Amino acid sequence: MTGRNERVVERAARATLHWTLRYTGGVDPTVAGRRQEEILSDLHEHTTWAAEAGISPRATARSMRARMLRGIPADLDWRRAQLSGREGIRWSLPRVDGLLSAAVVMIGIVQVAVGAFIAARQVRAQMIDDIAFVPNAVAFTIALGSVALVATALLGPRRTRHWGSAMLAVTGVLIFAQSVEALYHLSATALVVIIGVPWLEPAAYVIGIGVAIICLAATAQWATPARRIPAASTASLPAGEEPR
Incomplete structure (x- = not known):
């Protein structure tokens, strides 16, 4: 059962990473790679924080997916800014x-x-x-x-x-x-x-x-209340980005 629960978190993390690869496609490879590394680090910190806080794997997976959905407008705004070279409308939380x-x-x-x-x-x-x-x-x-x-x-x-x-x-x-x-x-x-x-x-x-x-x-x-988002995860986000 433990292995199955861990796979639930892994699938949620993979879904987020898959989305990250999609919206960073076509962006400068260096910038895209840095963005992907930041999201990967954020997911790792989120998982570690949830485990230390005693949050169940299924609740952690739901939180990850909810953060991904909430972050989609900001992600698309980031992509537009990278492709156009100027700031778009900031879709803050x-x-x-x-x-x-x-x-x-x-x-x-x-x-x-x-x-x-x-x-x-x-x-x-x-x-x-x-x-x-x-x-x-x-x-x-x-x-x-x-x-x-x-x-x-x-x-x-x-x-x-x-x-x-x-x-x-x-x-x-x-x-x-x-x-x-x-x-x-x-x-x-x-x-x-x-x-x-x-x-x-x-x-x-x-x-x-x-x-x-x-x-x-x-x-x-x-x-997913904001208090359940690990405070440490904000350090891994790009400058100016809202925590998901």
Whole structure:
């Protein structure tokens, strides 16, 4: 079991090194080599620190992968700067965190609004005797909107916001397509549009998957607290780089 756990860390380190080789490709070999050595040293220090701190190999591997994902914007900015010979936009960790926070909060608000809109349409349809029951798609959309409301509330406290973004990833995949199906039962105008645009529901799923990807990226960003990153690892990063 110990050997298997060690391989988990090794695979995470190899994934990071593979990414490093990809984004340093085409850069001056001396500069690229120095960058690769710095990342290799950083991974070694991270692994050593985690072992000394008693962190499990699987948690160490998750932390490595999360740091790699969070560092991708800075890595691409570094590559642009090396190829163009000038500094690009610096994607610091606080900047990425702020953009993700704004995006995920907006996603949560939109999902809650979709659930509330479908609930209002259902109430209106029953009040004018246009429908006498609650279609499954309507009930499911309202339920997803309710879950999204809870998830959006979880985005406030730092310790729970990764749970909120993870929940919004799940509801995001489903709520937009379900709302299209719900409107099929609740709106004559929507019915005509849905019949005339057969790709509308697949497009809603595509939007939902895109939303889920953003939310999962935020989950990866927030799931590993900054205090779990070894302080020593910052010494191995290039000057001006944010610790991952």
